[in-house]
Structures are given as structure tokens and as C-alpha cells.
Amino acid sequence: xxxxxxxxxxxxxxxxxxxxxxxxxxxxxxxxxxxxxxxxxxxxxxxxxxxxxxxxxxxxxxxxxxxxxxxxxxxxxxxxxxxxxxxxxxxxxxxxxxxxxxxxxxxxxxxxxxxxxxxxxxxxxxxxxxxxxxxxxxxxxxxxxxxxxxxxxxxxxxxxxxxxxxxxxxxxxxxxxxxxxxxxxxxxxxxxxxxxxxxxxxxxxxxxxxxxxxxxxxxxxxxxxxxxxxxxxxxxxxxxxxxxxxxxxxxxxxxxxxxxxxxxxxxxxxxxxxxxxx
Numbered sequence: 001x002x003x004x005x006x007x008x009x010x011x012x013x014x015x016x017x018x019x020x021x022x023x024x025x026x027x028x029x030x031x032x033x034x035x036x037x038x039x040x041x042x043x044x045x046x047x048x049x050x051x052x053x054x055x056x057x058x059x060x061x062x063x064x065x066x067x068x069x070x071x072x073x074x075x076x077x078x079x080x081x082x083x084x085x086x087x088x089x090x091x092x093x094x095x096x097x098x099x100x101x102x103x104x105x106x107x108x109x110x111x112x113x114x115x116x117x118x119x120x121x122x123x124x125x126x127x128x129x130x131x132x133x134x135x136x137x138x139x140x141x142x143x144x145x146x147x148x149x150x151x152x153x154x155x156x157x158x159x160x161x162x163x164x165x166x167x168x169x170x171x172x173x174x175x176x177x178x179x180x181x182x183x184x185x186x187x188x189x190x191x192x193x194x195x196x197x198x199x200x201x202x203x204x205x206x207x208x209x210x211x212x213x214x215x216x217x218x219x220x221x222x223x224x225x226x227x228x229x230x231x232x233x234x235x236x237x238x239x240x241x242x243x244x245x246x247x248x249x250x251x252x253x254x255x256x257x258x259x260x261x262x263x264x265x266x267x268x269x270x271x272x273x274x275x276x277x278x
Contacts, residue, residue, distance in 0.1 A: 003027040003075055004238060005065075007112060008055065008082025009048070010037035012180030013130060016231035017079050018048055024235070026076075029068070055082050055108040056100050062111035075119040077126035077238040080109055085145040085182065087190055087212065089205045098144045105148035106155060113159055117168065124167040128237040129156055130230065131172045133253040137260035139272050141212045160245055171237035171245060176252030177216075177224030187217060211276030225250040 004021050008014040009030025021028050022045055031053040032038045038050050051068050053061055069075055083105045086097055109129050120127060134142060135149030153172065160170035177183070194209045233247040248254050259271060 001025055001027055002077070002239075003029070003072060005029045005031065005051075005068075005075065005078045005116070007031045007053070007078065007080040007108075008033075009050075010040050011081060012182065012227040013175075013178065013230045013234075014079075014081035015041070015044060016227040017081060017234050019045070020228070020231045020235045021238070022048065024239070031065075031082075055104040058103055058107040058111040061108050062115045065112060066115040069116060069119050072119065074123050075116065075125060076123050077128065078112060078116045078120070079234050079238060080112055080127075080129045081234070082108070083130065083132075083145075083148075085142060085186065087141055087186060088193070089141065089208060090143045091205075092201075093144055101144050101148050102151065105145070106151045109152060110155060117163065120163075120168045121166050126169045126171065126238050126243060127159070127163075128171045128173060128234050128243075130234070131156065131174045133174050133176045133248075133250075133256045135172075135174065136257045137268065140276065141208050157245075169237075169243045171243050171247065173230060173233045173237065173247045173249060174253055174257065175225060175230045175233075176248075176250035176254075176256065177219035178230055178250075179220060179224045179226055183216065183220050183224070187213065187220065190216075208276060215275055219252065223250070223252055 004026055006014055006018050006028060009018045010032050018028050018030050018041065029049045029051055030041050031051045032041055033054060041048055041050055053064055055061060084101055086101060113127060116127060129152060131152050132149045134146040135153040138146035138150065156170060156172045163170050190209060190213050194213065197206055197209065230249050233249050237243045237247060248257060260268065263271065
């Protein structure tokens with residue numbers, strides 16, 4: 001029985017990863033943000049251990065996680081599933097919110113790597129981080145989120161090149177659209193934001209709000225992957241004999257990442273403009 005830590009184990013992807021690892025007979029420690037998440041994880045499977053961590057405080061993440069890992073006989077792998085994704089034009093992005101996005105989506109991953117690496121070095125273990133197709137192709141209206149995932153992509157590459165010679169595997173999982181409660185909340189919040197736009201905001205950015213709403217709704221109700229598909233890639237990266245540096249999940253991720261690698265910047269701009277125009 002291997003031991004794994006799933007960071008943000010109460011979310012859509014995190015809970016699916018916890019369930020998949022438990023189905024494989026592994027010991028799982030799931031980090032949670034609060035009492036409600038703790039209750040949800042234990043209700044789903046009372047054999048799962050929990051650890052309270054707030055990813056918006058990377059320094060505390062490193063301290064708390066290192067203390068937990070010191071109590072383990074061995075650690076075979078860590079999966080980082082947490083992220084936040086505010087919406088809106090960059091002109092009106094709240095800078096404190098943007099800072100929190102980078103704390104949660106990037107710096108907490110670095111803190112987790114620092115806390116876990118000594119144990120993973122001993123076990124020849126794995127670190128898997130959930131990135132996004134938005135880490136390879138940045139679109140309007142999710143610019144803060146996309147830029148954090150671009151940063152995570154660079155961080156993951158550097159981690160891999162430093163840790164691989166020490167026997168530690170680093171993988172990034174890049175989903176496209178995923179059917180999670182976070183997206184449900186995004187769609188509700190964005191619909192409310194559209195209703196509250198001033199005339200000036202509507203003239204300047206209304207088409208972006210509505211274009212994103214239409215594209216995201218179509219994906220969520222149609223081609224988006226179930227969280228179990230993302231969890232399957234995470235478990236593959238944690239347990240396979242030869243884990244890959246990157247796993248793309250969903251046809252949309254394959255198409256978008258492929259386009260980003262082959263099209264010019266102007267062609268990508270035109271593609272996104274057409275997407276937001278419906």
C-alpha cells in the first residue's frame with residue numbers, strides 16, 4: 001500500500017483523485033480548506049485522513065505539510081489539484097485577488113515541492129500538478145488565471161529538470177474544460193455580472209462577458225471532461241512505471257495546445273475572437 005497526499009482533496013478533481021487512489025488500495029491524506037470540506041471528504045470515505053491547509057498562504061503550506069510528512073514512514077507521491085480562477089477583463093482586475101491567484105495556483109505548488117522533495121527523494125516518488133490548457137494558450141477574460149498557469153508550466157519544467165536526476169518524477173496534467181462545481185459557480189457569477197454592467201462597461205467589454213458565457217456554457221454542457229478523466233491522468237502519473245512530463249485531458253485541450261504550438265500569434269488572436277463571437 002502506497003501513501004499519497006492529495007492537495008485540495010475536496011474539489012471536483014481532488015475528490016475524484018482521492019476516490020481513484022483509495023479504489024487502488026492506497027493510503028490517502030487529503031488536504032482541505034475548512035470544516036465543511038473536511039466533513040465532505042470524510043463522508044465520502046471515512047478512511048481518508050485529512051489535513052487543514054490554506055493554499056493562499058504558501059509559507060504556512062510549506063510548514064504544515066512538512067510537519068505532516070515528517071510523521072510518515074514513507075511518501076510515494078503528491079497530487080496538487082487546487083486552483084482558483086477569477087473572471088473579467090484585466091483592466092478591472094483586482095490586484096489583491098490577482099496576488100491571491102498566484103499564491104494559490106503557483107507559489108503554493110512551490111511550497112509543496114519544497115516540503116515534499118526530501119521524502120520523495122527517499123522513495124523515488126512523484127509530484128503531479130494540475131495545470132490547464134490555459135497554461136499554453138492565454139485567452140481574454142481569464143487572463144489572471146491563464147498567466148498563473150503559464151507560470152506553473154515554467155515552474156514544473158524547472159522542477160522536473162532539477163528533480164529527475166535525483167529520482168523524483170514531476171508531471172503536469174493539462175485539462176481542457178472540466179465539469180466541476182467551480183465552473184457552475186463561474187457561470188452563475190458571470191451571468192450576474194453581465195446583468196450589473198454599467199453602460200460604459202457594457203460598451204467596452206460586454207461582448208467579452210457574453211462571449212465567454214456562451215463558450216463556457218457550451219463546453220460545460222457538451223465537450224468538457226468529467227473530473228474522473230482528469231483523476232485518471234493524475235493516477236497514471238502517480239503510479240505508472242514511466243510517467244510522462246505532461247498529460248493532456250480532453251479533445252479541447254489537445255486541439256488548443258496543438259494550435260498554440262503551430263499557429264502564429266495573429267492566427268491565435270483570430271481564433272479566439274471567433275470563439276468569443278460564437
